[in-house]
Amino acid sequence: MNPTGSIRRRMTISLALVAALLSLLSWSMVASFARQAAERTQDNILAASATIIAEAIRSEGGEVRLELPYAAFAMLGAVSEDRVFYQIETAGEILTGYEDLTTGSIAPAAGEVRFETTEYLDVPLRMVRMTRTVLAGEEAVPVTVSLAQTRNGIGTIAGDLSETAAALSVAFFVLAVALTGFVAQLSLRPLNELAQAVARRGPTDLRPVRRQAPSELTPLIGSLNRFMERLAGSLRRSEEFIAEAAHRVRTPLATVRAQAEVALHGAQSHDDKQRLRQMIRAIDESSRSAGQLLDHATVAYRIEDLSRDTINLAELAASVAAALEPTAGLKDIEIRLETSDVATLGDKVLLESALRNVLDNAIKYSPDETQISLTVDQQGDMACLRICDQGPGLAGQSTTDLTKRFARGATVTDVVGSGLGLTIASEVLQAHGGGIELADNPKGQGACAILTLPKA
Ligand SMILES: Nc1ncnc2c1ncn2[C@@H]1O[C@H](COP(=O)(O)OP(=O)(O)OP(=O)(O)O)[C@@H](O)[C@H]1O
Numbered sequence: 183m184n185p186t187g188s189i190r191r192r193m194t195i196s197l198a199l200v201a202a203l204l205s206l207l208s209w210s211m212v213a214s215f216a217r218q219a220a221e222r223t224q225d226n227i228l229a230a231s232a233t234i235i236a237e238a239i240r241s242e243g244g245e246v247r248l249e250l251p252y253a254a255f256a257m258l259g260a261v262s263e264d265r266v267f268y269q270i271e272t273a274g275e276i277l278t279g280y281e282d283l284t285t286g287s288i289a290p291a292a293g294e295v296r297f298e299t300t301e302y303l304d305v306p307l308r309m310v311r312m313t314r315t316v317l318a319g320e321e322a323v324p325v326t327v328s329l330a331q332t333r334n335g336i337g338t339i340a341g342d343l344s345e346t347a348a349a350l351s352v353a354f355f356v357l358a359v360a361l362t363g364f365v366a367q368l369s370l371r372p373l374n375e376l377a378q379a380v381a382r383r384g385p386t387d388l389r390p391v392r393r394q395a396p397s398e399l400t401p402l403i404g405s406l407n408r409f410m411e412r413l414a415g416s417l418r419r420s421e422e423f424i425a426e427a428a429h430r431v432r433t434p435l436a437t438v439r440a441q442a443e444v445a446l447h448g449a450q451s452h453d454d455k456q457r458l459r460q461m462i463r464a465i466d467e468s469s470r471s472a473g474q475l476l477d478h479a480t481v482a483y484r485i486e487d488l489s490r491d492t493i494n495l496a497e498l499a500a501s502v503a504a505a506l507e508p509t510a511g512l513k514d515i516e517i518r519l520e521t522s523d524v525a526t527l528g529d530k531v532l533l534e535s536a537l538r539n540v541l542d543n544a545i546k547y548s549p550d551e552t553q554i555s556l557t558v559d560q561q562g563d564m565a566c567l568r569i570c571d572q573g574p575g576l577a578g579q580s581t582t583d584l585t586k587r588f589a590r591g592a593t594v595t596d597v598v599g600s601g602l603g604l605t606i607a608s609e610v611l612q613a614h615g616g617g618i619e620l621a622d623n624p625k626g627q628g629a630c631a632i633l634t635l636p637k638a
């Protein structure tokens with residue numbers, strides 16, 4: 183499967199872009215506020231200084247006089263090293279200061295304070311102008327004070343603050359990106375947990391997913407559950423079909439076998455007898471396969487809705503052994519039971535079927551006049567059923583190989599079988615939370631099958 187990108191990367195990139203945009207915005211806002219604050223400070227100081235100068239204007243003998251107060255300039259100097267220009271003008275006449283400082287600017291009306299941003303001697307200036315009326319003898323004379331200062335200091339302060347703001351914005355961005363990765367991981371955790379929960383399931387576990395999940399995952403879980411339901415339905419239908427087909431094949435096969443037996447009795451020539459024996463064997467193989475397929479389908483069907491009855495394994499072993507006693511008797515095989523009372527929770531029909539298949543193998547593959555031991559005991563919290571025979575052993579084949587569907591071992595020789603017996607047993611035990619293990623008999627010749635089940 184080729185993944186088309188990653189949600190986590192997509193989330194991280196988009197959130198990082200948003201963080202970058204916010205950082206840029208906050209930097210530009212802080213820088214502009216800093217510049218405005220510095221400008222306002224300069225304006226306030228300029229206005230205060232101009233007021234001090236205006237207050238110092240007096241009239242003496244009908245003439246307007248001014249002694250420039252040092253304090254006014256000291257205040258301006260305290261803020262920065264900027265150059266200061268001034269001009270005091272009364273009724274169109276320059277009293278003192280730079281004559282062409284205010285060229286092109288109309289004097290403000292009395293009582294008005296005006297700020298201007300201009301240029302003087304090719305240097306940008308901030309200037310405050312205010313007019314005060316002074317009584318010179320009988321006459322009221324308007325005196326305009328113009329005070330200007332270069333703006334280098336403001337530029338430096340604003341630049342410094344802007345640099346600090348830029349550094350803070352970069353730090354904010356880096357932190358936001360780190361947090362974004364964390365948030366992306368946190369948001370995707372429920373999705374990963376869901377994937378793990380589904381991946382952990384066994385191959386036949388098609389139960390609906392019932393775990394708690396965020397609302398965004400509900401549609402996904404819903405579709406997953408519907409899909410599994412359809413899958414389970416289709417599996418059930420195919421099992422039913424196999425069971426039905428096996429059932430339909432078995433009955434006519436029995437008739438054909440009976441006819442073939444009759445024909446064999448009546449056959450005269452050796453060749454005819456040989457052919458009929460082969461025919462009967464083929465019928466036996468088909469009939470066994472059909473029976474095992476039917477059993478397997480029943481097992482698959484019952485496992486889906488497993489009942490949990492208390493089952494005494496000693497009783498179960500005794501009844502299965504009794505049922506197979508006639509088959510064992512045909513080969514003079516003795517089944518020795520050694521059981522202690524151990525119980526498990528499960529489906530009796532299924533457990534009988536599992537044990538029957540294992541015991542059937544022990545009888546089928548053992549030579550005549552041997553013994554089979556069937557032990558029931560417990561180990562820790564597990565119940566143990568051990569079936570040991572004196573047959574040919576497993577010829578080095580593993581449990582995994584022999585429990586595969588239709589797998590038959592090297593020990594088969596001419597024994598009739600379908601290769602489904604151990605598959606059935608293994609599926610039944612797994613569904614009950616147990617398992618099956620096959621090994622060569624540790625006490626000599628033969629094989630041992632060990633069936634484990636949780637104790638009730
Ligand atoms: N007790 C045993 N001794 C020796 N070989 C065994 C024993 N039990 C199983 N096997 C080997 O494992 C193989 C798989 O067993 P399984 O019961 O699944 O199939 P089968 O006996 O061949 O067919 P059937 O479905 O009719 O039981 C057998 O073909 C046989 O070779």
Ligand SMILES: [Mg+2]
Binds near residue numbers: 602
């Ligand atoms: Mg078998």
